[in-house]
Amino acid sequence: EEFEPVEAARPQTPVKPMTATEVKVNVSIPEAAERAAATGADGVGLLRIEHMVLTLGKTPERYIAEHGARAYQDELIEGIRTVADEFYPRPVRVRTIDAPTDEFRDLEGGDDEPAEHNPMLGWRGIRRSLDKPDVFQQELAAFDRIYEMGYDNVELMLPLVNDSDDIEGAKRQMREAGIDPEEHRWGVMIETPAAALQIEDLASAGIDFASFGTNDLTQYTLAVDRNNENVADRFDETHPAVLELIGQTIETCRELGVDTSICGQAGSKTEMVNFLVEEGISSISANIDAVRDVQHEVKRKEQRILLDSVR
Ligand code: PEP
Ligand code: MG
Numbered sequence: 001e002e003f004e005p006v007e008a009a010r011p012q013t014p015v016k017p018m019t020a021t022e023v024k025v026n027v028s029i030p031e032a033a034e035r036a037a038a039t040g041a042d043g044v045g046l047l048r049i050e051h052m053v054l055t056l057g058k059t060p061e062r063y064i065a066e067h068g069a070r071a072y073q074d075e076l077i078e079g080i081r082t083v084a085d086e087f088y089p090r091p092v093r094v095r096t097i098d099a100p101t102d103e104f105r106d107l108e109g110g111d112d113e114p115a116e117h118n119p120m121l122g123w124r125g126i127r128r129s130l131d132k133p134d135v136f137q138q139e140l141a142a143f144d145r146i147y148e149m150g151y152d153n154v155e156l157m158l159p160l161v162n163d164s165d166d167i168e169g170a171k172r173q174m175r176e177a178g179i180d181p182e183e184h185r186w187g188v189m190i191e192t193p194a195a196a197l198q199i200e201d202l203a204s205a206g207i208d209f210a211s212f213g214t215n216d217l218t219q220y221t222l223a224v225d226r227n228n229e230n231v232a233d234r235f236d237e238t239h240p241a242v243l244e245l246i247g248q249t250i251e252t253c254r255e256l257g258v259d260t261s262i263c264g265q266a267g268s269k270t271e272m273v274n275f276l277v278e279e280g281i282s283s284i285s286a287n288i289d290a291v292r293d294v295q296h297e298v299k300r301k302e303q304r305i306l307l308d309s310v311r
Contacts, residue, residue: 022283030082043091045285046263052079062109076142098125098159125160130169140177156186162194167205191216196245214264237266250279277301
């Protein structure tokens with residue numbers, strides 16, 4: 001009987017190498033760290049620091065003016081360490097501050113905030129950070145101190161970037177705060193069509209990862225306010241236009257060796273998980289309660305892909 005190598009039955013075109021998709025978890029408040037870590041997630045795909053700041057009851061500017069920059073750093077460090085400790089050595093992506101002006105207006109010192117007609121298109125995320133280097137420097141100083149303490153699992157993530165100018169501005173600020181961008185893993189959120197369409201530029205600015213913030217990417221792609229109940233039924237993260245932006249971005253990132261991830265709500269949804277695994281995303285970050293289901297769905301999908309590839 002002649003030996004027939006299994007390879008002969010396989011298609012001649014090489015199958016795209018598909019590394020296992022990691023499943024991470026989103027953490028909005030440090031108090032949830034233990035519960036989040038207990039899910040067995042591969043890390044934290046998004047740690048929001050808004051809650052740490054908003055619970056101070058004062059705008060960052062007011063808090064720093066009254067309590068000093070060091071105290072502000074200490075508050076952030078405490079929150080971030082709580083999560084980084086719980087997950088160590090699993091990676092924790094910490095996003096720099098991203099609260100719209102209307103959320104700051106309710107705080108002490110909020111009277112100094114501009115009354116914006118449309119805060120979601122306004123002064124938030126990296127835009128505000130770059131325009132307010134005094135505050136951003138204190139945030140970055142907190143990261144620097146955390147790195148100094150040996151937390152090599154902490155990764156810095158920039159919100160609402162549009163283009164490489166935003167990134168270059170942020171890198172300058174990082175260096176000024178004593179952080180060498182070459183020495184740490186850091187990346188950006190993909191939350192605007194501009195960022196998705198210019199992913200090659202963003203990648204050449206040296207990012208290690210790009211993470212889809214589908215809550216915003218959907219709102220800005222479809223021009224559907226994510227907080228407006230009149231158009232809530234039109235808010236669709238699986239709209240073909242949104243999927244097209246995501247799919248193309250993943251493809252380009254794979255070519256360029258940049259990790260991709262999702263940390264918007266859609267990462268917790270079955271349909272999106274299947275699409276993302278098929279596209280070859282590096283990791284999916286889900287809500288605490290959804291991690292287990294997403295882990296199972298990822299496994300199922302990866303097995304189907306593997307079976308299809310050898311058939
Ligand atoms: C997003 O936009 O999908 C996201 C994760 O950020 P946030 O919800 O905090 O705007
Ligand atoms: Mg967002």
